[in-house]
Amino acid sequence: MDIKEQVTETGHKARKAAGLLANISTAVKNRALLKMAETLVKESDHIISENARDLEYARDKGLSGAMIDRLTLDEAAIKGMADGLTEIAALPDPVGEITGMRRRPNGLLVGKKRIPLGVIGIIYESRPNVTADAAALCLKSGNAVILRGGSEAINSNLAIARILQGVLKETNIPENAIQIISTTDRDAVNEMLKLEEYIDLIIPRGGEGLIRAVVSMSRIPVLKHYKGVCHVFVDESADIEMAVAISLNAKAQRPGVCNAMETLLVHKNIAGRFLPVMAGSFRGAGVTLKGCEKTCTILPDIEKATEADWYEEYLDLVLAVRAVDSIDEAMAHIEKYGSLHTEAIVTSDYKNSQRFLNEVNSSTVLVNASTRFSDGFELGLGAEMGISTTKLHAFGPMGLEELTTTKFIIYGDGQIRT
């Protein structure tokens, strides 16, 4: 079989599995998830030895320390993966929920029933734990999944996927509910993204480059965000201590993630008091600041920001700082340079808090809290499958419910239209 046939066959099998999977009970799905967690831990040695092959190859290829770090699976990492599956087993099953059931004047009883999307394709890089995590979220939400990981983790991914498939078989769930593309040939992704007949949704997880490539090739709907240029706006009335704590947390608690702050906006009337205190804390955390002209007058020893800095997602201990004349200027800056991801205001002013929540167009908007809370777990979704900055279907962190849709179900007793 050539690659096109191979991938098409995978799609066809996934579609068939999805039909069966949609009606499998929560108990059966949970039993499989718990068994998967158990088996992953039991098979740690095997996973670690397959992972070693990937690591050897990565070192030969001269991959960076950070890349190798993300690729490495040890016993603790495998335990972490297993714990993730156990947590997903404990979450409520979104499938089957019936909402809005109402009697129409003609006696029809009309409601909406939550159902799986069908087949989900996940295209991801580096971290092999995504294999278990994404497969488990799809299984719990009743979807068949086709996994396509990065070539650098192929042996680890295959080892994990085969363990999961073994459990499906043991627990009488269609084995093709979880499939992985076993070739590392790039054409396989191309072919996968053409299978609109078999795949209902593509979720890419990785850097902006991967995501842009997927979007440009896909005929299937894609849920994604390209980047997170997140802002904190320190309003004139902000509590300075709170503003420093929130800013520092938003920037430095984990700078490499999409919900970290990239640009700090500060009202000019508080800039003189706030910026020196903030700069002291940030220096202690090793953050490099780049400022607008006004900021540089207050903090004369920092670098000047260029126009490009306002668009930048540093993913690092670097922060652009800009003083603004008003909340309107802050919101206009966010609209122009932002990525619809996550923005926060620190304020003591009631009206400004409401304006910011109402008028800022991003998928997550916070008052007096760190942007780092823009996360499925933190917002109470119980899990996260990624974050969408496209408004259709899901906007913001996606949990299990975002992997489902609803159909209308109608109970009648002979009604016809007149």
Added chain:
Amino acid sequence: MDIKEQVTETGHKARKAAGLLANISTAVKNRALLKMAETLVKESDHIISENARDLEYARDKGLSGAMIDRLTLDEAAIKGMADGLTEIAALPDPVGEITGMRRRPNGLLVGKKRIPLGVIGIIYESRPNVTADAAALCLKSGNAVILRGGSEAINSNLAIARILQGVLKETNIPENAIQIISTTDRDAVNEMLKLEEYIDLIIPRGGEGLIRAVVSMSRIPVLKHYKGVCHVFVDESADIEMAVAISLNAKAQRPGVCNAMETLLVHKNIAGRFLPVMAGSFRGAGVTLKGCEKTCTILPDIEKATEADWYEEYLDLVLAVRAVDSIDEAMAHIEKYGSLHTEAIVTSDYKNSQRFLNEVNSSTVLVNASTRFSDGFELGLGAEMGISTTKLHAFGPMGLEELTTTKFIIYGDGQIRT
């Protein structure tokens, strides 16, 4: 300006208008809708004279009587359009609703706020009343709209759109909230479908040809159904009188619409009793039947159905009939030949009613009621913007809520992540 510049400019203006429109109050929107209804009626003579130009051109071009019928606007049709706007004004505003507000363990208050999608592009054929209807639904849901009607209705569409824009101006709503592409050049559609930066969603309304062309060209998400090959399954235990009434209504009450039945499936054990009665009723209604082998043994004077008939959307007084051995065979037929639109079962059996509701994958599934109820108004959405058979974002009839999305809003008092 060339066409590309012109359409891009329209997109840019729509995006700007959408930013303002999202925060306009329900009262202002409703006032505009009522004023639009009033003005359309007041300007009837002007609309009718512009419509006459389209009709003259249509007659010159030799368009069919049915096409001319759909194109014609008289006083009653304009009154109907105006009444539609008045009804939309009376619907609840979906924008601003906050759901799922919950306190997290760390004290954060997290909820979802319903917001407009932004800019919606509507591409439609023939019926000029879509101009008013679609514009009103977008306005009520806080979205800016770009309308692109068929060339055969261009003068009627422009006349209606200009009246609506005049009212926007009078009522202090950004005029570019409703825009219409004024050229009939086909390139304008091409250019419109490339504006992913400015348009959030495309909804095509028309025949399968139009919809397939839009989907193949669009870089913007499209909500659509290609066709409605809807089924009624008459189960072994069906009440024969009810089954005949539902079948006849599903086929013949309005055969040219997407929720009309195209194939009737009947359990073999009731076929001998049901089919002769049903055939009598259908003959009276002028319906031509085409049957499978078994059906033709019971109804020897009807034509034999071919494989192609099971895929066919007749949109006419023609019906394919097939006898099946079981509910499983009926559901397998629907899965193979159906279009995920609407299916109904007529049954007295509890288990089969539940199996059909749970296992049939279509966007609307009914027990003991006509497929003709698969409609936004009939299901209680208050209005309808079309029907989606794609599972993402909306599945089934779409009302105002399907023209919106939600963002996360979070109230904190200084929370940071640890």
